[in-house]
Each structure stands twice: as structure tokens, then as C-alpha cells.
Amino acid sequence: MEIERPTDIAAALVALAETPDATVLAGGTDLMVEINFGHARPDRIVALRRVGELKELNGSIGSGVSWARLEQGPHRALAQAARTVGSPQIRAAGTIGGNLATASPAGDGLPFLAALDAEVEVRSATGSRLLRWDEFLTGPKQNALEPGELIHSVVLPEEIPVRQEFGKVGVRNAMVISAVMACVMRYDDGRTRVAVGSAGPTTLRARRAEEMMSAESSPSEAAMSEFQRIVSEEVKPITDHRSTESYRRHAAGVVARRLLERCLEAG
Amino acid sequence: MEVRFRLNGEDRSVDVGPAQSLLSLLRDGLGLPGSKNACEQGECGSCTVVMDRQAVCSCLVLAADADGADITSVEGLGSDDALHPVQQALIDGGGVQCGFCTPGFVVAAAHLFESNPTPDTDEIREALSGNICRCTGYGGILRSLEGLAGR
């Protein structure tokens, strides 16, 4: 095994250009599990821990920003999601870029990105591209990265609603992979966004529910129930060892409705 | 391959294997078995070390990527005749049974108390929610650390 430990982005991109099949290592919280159990033995590793630029958090979010950092804000729902990622030890190491690279439907940070229609800035030695979250996440554990590319940052839109809430359903009260999770946002003009995780092959948006609720300026109880029903209808969960298709469907709707209630209560 | 880092206050230059975790390096390479291997996937906290002022699972650190880091393992926190306050508290408060999780709790709790010397009950519970104990039901650990926090 060879390892490159670049300290700036340019060197990282050169290293990746020279060895496009290299495995990128950031927080290690996913890759090291594969390595520890003998499921992965990368020949070449490019370790990004020392690249300061990737840890920047200003308008955009550097891919190397840790969950521990995101737990502090500034984005309310992302901070809520960050608090549920693994354990404090995992949050100290794991990064938002890792969530994107692993592209698990259970990635806790992804519903926030989906709700905002965030873009992923991908860089290589020859240039950069911006991919919307759903262009980037192409399937379960699949993403649009090409050899030689790395995730530079997440670019958020200029308009970010203050009313944003995240919730995650798991069987344990901490350190748990979600059975289902959701992020709901409500803009001042009533536009509503709903993103759901662990309820389909990738993080998904409940667009019919969004459309229905966006038209409601002060939703009645019946409208809230309808919203819940549509979310449950729209998600595409499966049954596995963590939960069942029907429970996930039910819980997705309930959580989305509750998060919307919180958004509305926030005024 | 050779890797240099600071471990328990001492500069070290060590040879690491491919695909070796920091946990394996500490235990098998450097003869420091205090960090425990119980799950190797960051779900139990038994291998917790402080690396560059963050408590992390050493099983999830690639040893080759620890180059340049400042690392404290349980061996760097206290010795048999000069225990760290967290260690003493866990003994006094009945926070130790089989003890396999204990070094991880010691490092994580010491890290907590460094940043927050008077955590309240819920802060203790959440800060240590990544450390699994199978013996105590957490009661003895909580009372130990509440005592240390002066609660």
C-alpha cells in the first residue's frame, strides 16, 4: 500500500491525477470498517486529512468539514442531523464529504442537502464540475465521481429558509443507523421541501407532498394529515434487517408531518 | 512504511503495515494493549484515543494517516500510582466491572472533562453515548462521573 498525504488541494489533485484508481481517505469512518474486516485492501490511498481548504466552512461547506463542526451550526437542520451521526468519536472524524462519497441512502447529512437542492463541487487536476445532489447520488452506494476526481465542497443556494427541521427514527436513542429520516423546510412564501432518507435507493424528495403543502398558506389539520399520507405514499422503502417497508413508509410520513409542524410553529 | 507522530508526549517513529489501523499499531506494534478491540467499526468506543485534541476511535484511523498527529492513549493518562481523576472516580464509584470498555470510557470522559469540568447528567450521558458498556448498565459510571463533576 502506498499513501499520499497532500497538504493542499493542488497536491491532492496531482496525486489523484497520477493514480486515478487511488482510494480517497478522509475521516475513515466508512473505509476503515471495510479495511478492518478485510473487505478492502487499497493499493494506493490519497489521504485528505491535512488539506485545510477542504475544511473551510463559509458560504459553501468543504467536503472535509467534520460532523462535530457541523453540529455547531450554522444550519439548523444540518446541525440536528450532525448530532445523530454515529457517536461523538465518529462525529469528530467523519466528514460531510464522506457521506456523499459513500452515498448510502442512510447518509444522515444527505436529506438536508436534498431539501436545499444543494450542489456538489467536484474537482480534478483538469477542472471542476458542479453536480446537483441528485445528479451526484446515482444509486445506493453509487455516485457520479470519475477517476481522478474528488469532492471539494457542497455549494448551498443563496436562499436558505430559516424554518428547517431534521428528524431521524432509529431503534436506539443514540448511535443508530436510521430506519428512516427526513428533513423539512418551509420558505416564507410557503414553499415546502421534504427530503427523506433510508426510504429508497437514494435520498429522495417527496415532490407531490411538497407541491400540495406549498399551496397551503396556513395548513389545516386535514392538510397536515394529507401531507403525511402523501409522503408515506411517495417514499420507496424496502424491508431489511433494520426495519420493514411498511413501518418506514408510515414513519416517514409521521416524521415529515411533525417536522413541518415544528417549522410552522417557528412562525 | 515509516510514520512519525507524538504518542503520550513522546515523539515516535514507527513502521506500520499496510491497511493497519492505529488501534492495531498501538496494540500489536507498540505493545500498548490498553486500547481495546471490541468491534472495529466505531460502534463501541473501547479503542478511544485523543488525536489532535479530538476523541476518536483508533480502529477507524489508518495508522499510515496518523503521521504528524499528537495522540494520547489511555496509557498516557495515568499510571498505577498516579491515577487520572477520571480513573480514580471510576474505581471509587463502581464504574468498573469486566473492564473491557473502561479504557475507552477513561479517555472519552477525560476528554469531556477537559473541555467541560462540570458536565451535567445529560451532558455526560450524551458525550459518552459512543462508549458501550455491557456490564454496569452505566449506573456506576454515571455516579462516578457525576461525583467528579461535583454533582
Next chain:
Amino acid sequence: MTTTTGARVRGGVGESVQRPDGVPKVTGNFAYVSDLTAEGMLWGATLRSPYARARLVLIDTEPALTMPGVHAVLTQEDVPGRKTFGQISADQPVLLDGEARFWGEPVAVVAADDPETARLAVAAIGVEWEELEPLVDMEEALDRDEVFRYAPVRRGDQTATGSVVAEGFYEVGMQDQAPLGTEAGLAIPDGEGGLDLWVTSQWTHEDHDQIWRSLNVASDQVRQHPSGIGGAFGAREDISLHLHVCLLALRTGRPVKMVYNREESFPGHVHRHPARLWYRHEADPDGTLVRVEAKMILDGGAYTDTTPAVVGNAVYFAVGPYNVDSVAVDGYGVRTNNPPTGAMRGFGVVQACFAHESQMDRLAAQLGMDPLELRRRNAMTTGDPMPTTGQIIETSLPTVEVIDRLVALPLPPRLDSDDPRNLPGGTGLTTTPEYVTRGVGYAVSIKNIAFSEAFDDFAEARVVLTPSGVEVYTAAVEVGQGMVTVLQQIARTAVGVEQVAVIPADTSTIGSAGSTSASRQTQMTGGAVLEAAQAVRKAALARGGGDDLSSEGVWRAGQLVMTLDDLCSAGPISEHTRFRHPLTVEPDEHGQGDLHADFAIAAHRAVVDVDTELGLVRVVQVDTAQDVGFVLNPQSVRGQIEGGIMQGVGLAVMEELIVDRGVILNASFTDYLLPTFLDAPDVEMVLIEEPSPWGPFGAKGLGEPPTISSTPAVAAAIRNATGLELNRVPIRPQDITGT
């Protein structure tokens, strides 16, 4: 009998004495088996079956053997002695005998220079399988007569009927002990054909007796040492990697170490038996129990392990601590291709208690009676016969008192926090207080202590008085529960000398102390140490011509007449005992007889907050009253009870191995969920001290009852909050939401 003063001895019984292993455990210096190394040590690794049932068509070890750094690759052919092992029935192949019967069954083992080479060597072994249809349904197994043990009970008038009837069907999922330390072993050859073994074990002598037979060496050529253990809870009552590491060491002539990773630990040890239980309770309108009928099936996996004993416990404790004169129970332990099952804390009584306590609540509802009143009305006490076996209870059995004292504990305040850490769903922020319903539930359990059904159960100990203090030699294994502390305390008080060291003794230097299980070591090895220590004191007083003994020496009429140095100048004073509990018998054809040595009783009250819409539960508090006989060490007692409750709570709401066609789908700590700090309830407890007739200072074993009735108490509390039947544990979110 010498009386002990104890008054001058610090650290005697009744005090919260600190653990002697406390300091090394907090500093990381305590040597667990997985921490041991030896000069020239090789690493072992295991090839496992990828199928729950398959025929081994072909195995080619050559590619592994020819790898640099690989020193041995062994299969069943290489087992020189008995090809099978097992403590009740030696029916499990040491290595695969041509057919895999459970997922993860060991096929071959390798020894190599380092763990990575060993892993690669395992991967290099060529294997061809023919997959066979696994038997995975326990009822189908019973239909096919695949039965390890059938244990019936018929007691009293089998035609008795009551006018009020409660019927129920219950299920218990497969719980894993999940000790934090995985299986580990180090075998060091002695150069003369034998070896020394350090291994994760709860019972050195039983392992040893199996090991030498398979190695084909004389029994004294294998010396098994009590070793540093990272928790056990029953997982180490059966052999895991013991034989593999010994075979590799003898073959290579070098020390061999093996440590399971978590993925292989899951199939690498026995689990709690999943069970299905059908019950029928009949009572008079005033609540007097008239008849209890039960049928229970426990899934025993592919090999016998301890299944027959577990089935016995489930059957003989099928009714709980209640008087009833007409009982019929049929219990079956069946053979399947599911993961292995055997001992886990509570040992069969957990499954029975979940069912009988659920039944008592159901019957109370049918009667329109308070469920605790129904329990009080039928409560057994000393002098009553066991409803199943007819054995007259001679020990303390304060059933009504544990209920009354438990109920008298204050309930926790109503939920007044919107902090997610105190709400169902935790930091997932799913739940706010308006979605929470509180529930309260109760359960009571009775459990046997020590081994039963005519098992030759004994414990040996040697106590030696030297000029520097007392040495206690025992083969009993400390697994974390605090036995070494309690043995010290017993020896201090009984000898009168403060300096006491408990020294682990290997199988060649002392007889068996029996298993660290069945809540037995405090009473058994504690009993042995007490007897030996009393004999040492008596001999010391005789030798010194005194009337009292302390750390200074022998006293007469308040004057020190001889120092310990002088006392021992003629040599140390050594006494050896073999302690036995009251004899038990085998059950007759109707399950009748004095099958059990002692009994413990406990009651639990659980308070839960349930988010009924999402099916999420936070267990707020679990309170208990338990008869512990005598509190030898308050801090240890509290720790055992809290830890036991946590495991019972885990079974109630989250812990389950998900098995599909015999394959464990969640063999990791990511997906086998253990309760975290944020899942831990507060615990208040009342310790009742009614002495056991034969426990040291009246102490009773106490490790298991906390795990037994805590599970049904939590289930009852969730039923109370939701109004649902919930006849299965763990209770999953979808069981509550009905989706």
C-alpha cells in the same frame, strides 16, 4: 466452630470494598486474553461455512499451506483424539465433519506469522460446497422429531379447571450476550507434548476435560488457566476456539494466539434460545390459580451445547413464584440449522418468565383484578411446593415482600423535559412531549441458583495463611462480576486477617470451582473459601494458643501473643475444601423431585415513555426489589443488578439477532443494537436480606434475577401505555404502530 470477630478487619463482608483489579482495569494494564503475547507466537484464523447447511464437496488446503508465513492448515482429519466436543453431549465436530450445520461453523484453521497472513491463508483455501436446505423453523423441527430434550411436568389433578381462563402465545427473539471482549485464546506448547492455555472461558475444568480428549494427550498435559475476561454472560460456558488454538500450537510447536473479530464472534458462540411458548392459565373468580398448562419450544441450533439444561430451567420455572396445584408443561429443545444457542444470563427462565408474567397480567385483566393483587394472592413462600416439581422450598422466598417493597418505592416524576435525551427517539429529535404516553408495568421472577437436576456441583478452594497474609487459590473465573472482591472479603472476615490475595489456579493445581454461571460462584466458591478460611483460622488459633486472630497475629485475652511471622515459622497454614450444595435429584417421568439447590426471587417495575405514533420507547426507570440473602458488597450488588436490568431492557426493546435461512443478518455492533448511555434507565432498588440456608453469611447469588423479570416488566409497561397485546420481545417499533 470458631467464631470470627471481623470487627477489627477492614474490608470484610458487608463493605463496598474496592475491586483488586480496579486499578489495572482503569489504566489499561489489566491483561485480557487478547492482550497476551508469547515469544515466537503465531496467529490463528478460521475458515467458516458460508451456509447454514451444506455438504463439503471438496477442500484444498494446498494453496494456503504453500503461502510464505503459513505454518499449518488443519481440518477434521488433523484432530488426533476425539473428533467432537460438547459438555452435555459431545456431538459438535471440532472442525467440520463433511456437512456444515450452521452458518459460520468452523471448517479449517490456519496458523501464520501475523493476522493478515492468516486471513489471506484462510481466503486461499479452496472449498466447494453443495448447499442443502436448512431446517430453520422450530415448530417444523419438532414435527420432524429433531429434539435434544423433551422435559414434561405433570403435577396434581390433571382434570382441574377454573372458571376464568387466559390463553396466550409468546415469542422471544435470539439475544446475544455481546460481551465486549471477543473470544480469544493463547496456547503455549511445553515442549513435552503438552501445553498451557489461556482462553476466554467461564469454566476451566469443564473445557479442560473436553480439550485433552480431542488432543489425544494425557489430562495433565493440558493446563488451562483462569484468564482475563471481557464479560461472559453465558457466551463462554461452551468451548469456542479453545481446541483450534491448541491443535495449531501442538502441530506447529509454537505459541498460537487467536482472537475473533466481532463479525465471527456472533456465530462463534452460543446465544440465548429463541422460544415460542403457548400458555393457558385457569383460575377461580377470586383469583386463585387452579391450573397452568404450557408448551414451549426452544430453538437449540445444530448441536446440543447446554440446551437440555436450558429446557429444564424453562420448564421447571414455567409458572413463576405462584402456588398452583395442577400443572402440565411440555418443553422441547429442538435441533435446527440456526445459530448455536446455549447459556445466557437467566438460562431458560428468561423465556418462561416473559410468558408467565404476561399471562398473569392477562389473567388479571380477565378477572378484573389488580395484577399485583393477583400475584400476591398466589405468591409462594418458604415451605410451599414448587408448582412444577413439587419440591418444598426451604430457602427464603419473600415473594409478597419483594412486591410490597417494590411498590412502596416512589414513582419517577411525570415527564417534564423537552430535552430529546430524555425522550423516545433520543437525539434523533423525532419526539416531543405531546406525543408521549407513559406506562408502568410489573413482573416477578423465581430462579434457581447453582446447578440442578443431580448435577455433581462443587467448588474447591485452598486458603493459605502466610506471614504476609492470606492467599486464596481457586480455579473460579472472574468475568467482571466482582467475585475476586467478594472472595477477598469472605476470607478477610473469616480468617480475621486483612491482607488477602485471590490467586487464579490452573487446572493442574486445584480441582474445579465449577462454572461462573447460574448465579453460583458467590455461594459455591464463596462457600468453599469460607469453609477453608474458617479452618485456617481455627488451625492458627490452635497453633498460636490464642482466642483471636488479626493481621498482627494471634491474640489471647486481648494481648498479642504471637506475630504472623512467628505463627508461620513452622510453615504456612493451608486448608483445602471441596464445597457442595444440598444434593439435587433427577426429575422423575413427571418432572417431579428436589431438582434445585436454592432459589432467588426478584420483582421489577418498569416505567416507560412511548411515542405511540412512531412506536419508539424510552425506558425511563426500572426499579427492583430482590432477595439477595446478605449484601456482601453493596457496590458490587448494585452494579450486578443495574447491569442485569440493562440486559433485560435490551431484550425488551432492541436486542435481537435477525436470522434469515440460518444466516445472521446483523452480525455487527452497527446492527446488533446494545443499549447506549442514552438508553439506560434510572434504577432504584430495595435489597432484601433473608439468608440462604447455605450461602456464605447467608448470601444468595444475584446475577441473573435482574435480567429475568426486567424484560416482562418493560413489556407490561409498554402494554400499559399502548393497550396492545405485544406478545413478543424485543418489541419493535412496527409492533407498536401496527404498520
